[in-house]
Amino acid sequence: MNNKVIGIAMIVIGVALGVWGYDIYDSASAQISRTFSGDTPIEAWVGMVGGAILILVGILRLK
Template structure:
């Protein structure tokens, strides 16, 4: 029972983290940075990748 609660929390946190990473990726400053430098902010990649990892770990805990 305790692992399921942890899994559900990880899924919720992972989705929120991935959404935050996408918001950073889609922000105006990130778009300008990609236009001139070709670089994507590391916060965007860290948020999206961390979110996906949290969701996957959460799914494994719920099963």
């Protein structure tokens, strides 16, 4: 029971972190930065990759 609650929490936090990362990636300042320098903000990568990892670990906890 406890592992399922932790797994569900990890999935919810992972989805929120992924959405936050994508929001940063799609922001106007990030688009301007990508246009001139080609660099993506590190916060966007941390949010999207960290969210994906949390979702995967959360799914594994549910099994």
